[in-house]
Structures are given as structure tokens and as C-alpha cells.
Amino acid sequence: MLRTIAQIKEKLEDKKAVVWTVEELKVQVAEKGVSQVAKEVDVVTTGTFEPMESSGAMINLGHTDPPINIRQCWLDGVPAYTGLGAVDLYLGATAIPDYRSSGEANELEARLGMNHKERSGGHIIQDLIAGKQIQLKAMGQVSDCYPRASFQTTLTRDTINQFYLYNPRNVYQNFIVGVNAGERILYTYLGPLHPRLGNAVYSCPGAISPLFNDPLLELIGIGTPVFLGGGIGYIAAEGTQHFPKQRRLANQTPIGPAATLTLVGDAKTMDPRWVRGCYFKNYGPSLMMGVGIPLPMLSEEAVAYCAIKDEDIVAPIVDFSIPRRVRPTFGLVNYAQLKSGKIKIEGETVRTAPLASIPRSREIATLLKEQILAGTFPIAEPIAPLPKDRAFLPQDRWGSQFALD
Structure with missing residues (x-):
């Protein structure tokens, strides 16, 4: 271990800590290598601004x-x-x-x-x-x-009296790419998917997304402070549908939806720029949430994980025209291809678009960096680790459909 969180906190108090956004770290690693960068950087900031519909507010009147x-x-x-x-x-x-x-x-x-x-x-x-x-x-x-x-x-x-967000499932560690090989437009939680592979929509902002950069959940845990909706929130627990046992690449990043977080924070300190109600046509409502997570660089391994690029991480292309829990896929695609604006599916060029705001995700990482350096955002030890052994349990084994009179 190169440093501890206690040592990082001491350096922050003495105004000697080095804090970079995760994109800055990736550039530095490309120029200097992992070992040299690991000696220099103390904290790396990440961010995402994307739909997180499993969210809500506790209110006491x-x-x-x-x-x-x-x-x-x-x-x-x-x-x-x-x-x-x-x-x-x-x-x-x-x-x-x-x-x-x-x-x-x-x-x-x-x-x-x-x-x-x-x-x-x-x-x-x-x-x-x-x-x-x-x-x-x-x-x-x-x-x-x-x-x-x-x-x-x-x-x-x-x-x-009290008004705080209690969000049972935020910050998916990867997600899917939605397409539609059918003959009519489909209205989904990814937005409209046009027929005959007319478009492809992805949700995660890729290599700047928080949990891609801590793939094994070794740097964060229960009690970790996070940027939540413009205020300070905390990881309260694993999120619903937390699935860290998802299959992974050699770099330990998951090939589909994996870990999730339950986040809590005082909504009275938040900013509506980072908490925005939204509506998907003919599907329903969701909530755009801004979340940023600081990652303490405790080892060379932590720096190496944060050095991943968009071409190093993949997501499955899922066909929504088949109305089943397990839908067919057209294989995997990396985020560099997704962000290029077009991908190839069975020889056909398909245009792509993100649901996440990549500029706002970057802005969150930058804001978080500034707050940490100014001493207005805390760095703290987790009080407990997040579980790494959760399996995904579907319900179709236990019940059947029924008709309403």
C-alpha cells in the first residue's frame, strides 16, 4: 500500500494533496505510466449524470x-x-x-x-x-x-422538518445497449428504440463512470461520502439488484449490469441542476441524478484500474423486440465505439446516442475535485465493505401469471 486514507486526509488538511479527475489521471498514466502516477496522485474524482429511477425522498411534515x-x-x-x-x-x-x-x-x-x-x-x-x-x-x-x-x-x-433522498438503486456499474430488431417503434426506459435497428441507446457514460474505476469495490464501502445531487451524500448499503458476480473481462470490469449503490443525502443542501425529474414518452417518468465518487489512490493497482479507457470496457447489445426477461443480444460493443456515434450490428451501421450527459458527468468530477481541494467535501474511511458475492434471483421460477376479473 502506497498510502492510507488517514494520510490522504492529513495531506488535504496541509494543502499538499494531489487530486485529479479520472480523465486527468488517464492522460497522466498514458504519459508517465502507472508506477509514476501512483507516487503522485492521492485522490481521483469520478462522475455521472444519468437516469436513476429507483430514487425517492423521505419527508417529515x-x-x-x-x-x-x-x-x-x-x-x-x-x-x-x-x-x-x-x-x-x-x-x-x-x-x-x-x-x-x-x-x-x-x-x-x-x-x-x-x-x-x-x-x-x-x-x-x-x-x-x-x-x-x-x-x-x-x-x-x-x-x-x-x-x-x-x-x-x-x-x-x-x-x-426532514427532506432527504433515499435512493435504493443508483450508479449502476455498467448497463446495456438497447436496440429494436422488430417492425414497430418501442418506447422503453432507454427512450424510443426505432424498428429494424434504427438506433442504439446506452445509459452509462463509460470510463468516467464511478464504479468502472473501482471494479472490485475495494476503495469505497458503506459510509463513503459521495457527491449526491449537488450536496454531500453517503453510501448507505448495496443497491437493489446489486450483482457483483457479473461476468468480467480480464481488467475486472463487468460485461453488463453489476454492482449498484443505495445512496442517502440531505435534499435541503442539493441543487436542482443535479436532480431533475424527466419523462420518457409512452414509457413513464424517471429522475436524472448527478453522482460523483472520490476514489482514494491507495495502491498501484487502484491507479491501474482507474486507467481504463472506453475501448477497454464493453456492454451487451440487447434486442428489446423480444418481450422476455432474458432477451437475445447482438454481442458486446466497447464504449469507444458507442461514443463514436455509430456501431456495426450484423454488417449494418446503427447510430448511437447516450442517455447520460457526458459533459455534465465531467462537470461533476471537476466540481468534486474543487470541493475536495477547498476542504468542503470530506474523504472518509468506509465503515464496512460492500458485498461482493450477491447473485441475481429472478422471480419467474416461483410464480405464474394470473388474470384479473
Whole structure:
């Protein structure tokens, strides 16, 4: 080991630490080699800005007088989960509007200037972070402790107690490339896929993405601070669908979806530039999240992993025209080819496009570097490692389809 996190923290306090973005490191390695760079750099910053629909916000409203035990709740017509404490809510990023009348929908459309069908929990989260007003309507379960039956008010970020993001699955370590070999356009979580291999869409920003640069999860763990939505968040646990046992190349990068993270952070400190509700036509809502992770360069091996380039990492080309959990693929393609704007599939040229914003991903890595050097972003030891032995368990072995009357 070249250095410890404690030594890095000491160098940061003395203003002697060297912090590079991951792209800067890759350039330095190409010029000087891994061994020399490992002697120089202390921290490498990574970033991504991409759809992360398994996200949401925990909100505590504070008690009313008389008190209410909320059992149904709507924020600008979008339902929040209420099966918690009396005034605790969880607002999922993909929650969709549940207006009780067309008049209410029309009123909100006029106020918000957007189609109510395209507004989601992600947009509510974005607006609260931005300090905007949100209309709350709540129905209560009446009891001796909570005699109030209903409640209506206007909320802002500053009029609620706690408002933090609790995101069960963020920052996929690689993902897929979506294509459509069928005869009609398909509307998917990757956006529209045009028929007869009309386009190919990928989600991950490639070699600058956080977990590609720590493929074996040796530099981060539970408790690691991260740039989350413009504020400081933390890795709380493995993410849902965490699958570190995915097949890997010789450089240890996975060939498809692998590790994921559960991230938590105070939304009152975030910036709506980095937390944005979005809508995919004829599919549904999602949330664009900005996440950056600092990686301490503790060894030559850590530097070597961060030196990977887009041509060194691959993703599977998946055909969405087959409506099954396991879809056929057209093999693997590297990210350099994807970022070139076109790939070859069975001899045909197919145009490509990213869902992730690569310029914003770079901007996050740069912002994180600046914050670390300024002493406004902490570097810390994980309190526990992330699991590396999780398998993926599908449900089709356990049940069957049923018909609704």
C-alpha cells in the first residue's frame, strides 16, 4: 500500500494533496505510466449524470394541530407512500399523478405549464429542492391520538422538518445497449428504440463512470461520502439488484449490469441542476441524478484500474423486440465505439446516442475535485465493505401469471 486514507486526509488538511479527475489521471498514466502516477496522485474524482429511477425522498411534515395520522397523501396530485409514522412520507421518483378530478388536473396544468401526465415524483422532488411551493392534500385515520380527518396546505423545502433522498438503486456499474430488431417503434426506459435497428441507446457514460474505476469495490464501502445531487451524500448499503458476480473481462470490469449503490443525502443542501425529474414518452417518468465518487489512490493497482479507457470496457447489445426477461443480444460493443456515434450490428451501421450527459458527468468530477481541494467535501474511511458475492434471483421460477376479473 502506497498510502492510507488517514494520510490522504492529513495531506488535504496541509494543502499538499494531489487530486485529479479520472480523465486527468488517464492522460497522466498514458504519459508517465502507472508506477509514476501512483507516487503522485492521492485522490481521483469520478462522475455521472444519468437516469436513476429507483430514487425517492423521505419527508417529515411536522404535526398539525389537532394532529393527523396521514394514510393518503398527494403532493401536487402525485401520491406519496404513507405506511410509516403519522406525518412521515416517502415520495418515489416514478410516482405518477392521481388527480381526483379533471378540474384539479387542469388547474395544476395551468399553474405548472406542463402536461400533468408527464409530471411525477421526480418533478416534485426537483421543485422542492429548488424552493418552489407544492400543494399538499392529506387524508387521515381518525383515532384518539389523531382526531383530524384531513389536511391541506402549501409546502416548501423550508416548511418541512426532514427532506432527504433515499435512493435504493443508483450508479449502476455498467448497463446495456438497447436496440429494436422488430417492425414497430418501442418506447422503453432507454427512450424510443426505432424498428429494424434504427438506433442504439446506452445509459452509462463509460470510463468516467464511478464504479468502472473501482471494479472490485475495494476503495469505497458503506459510509463513503459521495457527491449526491449537488450536496454531500453517503453510501448507505448495496443497491437493489446489486450483482457483483457479473461476468468480467480480464481488467475486472463487468460485461453488463453489476454492482449498484443505495445512496442517502440531505435534499435541503442539493441543487436542482443535479436532480431533475424527466419523462420518457409512452414509457413513464424517471429522475436524472448527478453522482460523483472520490476514489482514494491507495495502491498501484487502484491507479491501474482507474486507467481504463472506453475501448477497454464493453456492454451487451440487447434486442428489446423480444418481450422476455432474458432477451437475445447482438454481442458486446466497447464504449469507444458507442461514443463514436455509430456501431456495426450484423454488417449494418446503427447510430448511437447516450442517455447520460457526458459533459455534465465531467462537470461533476471537476466540481468534486474543487470541493475536495477547498476542504468542503470530506474523504472518509468506509465503515464496512460492500458485498461482493450477491447473485441475481429472478422471480419467474416461483410464480405464474394470473388474470384479473
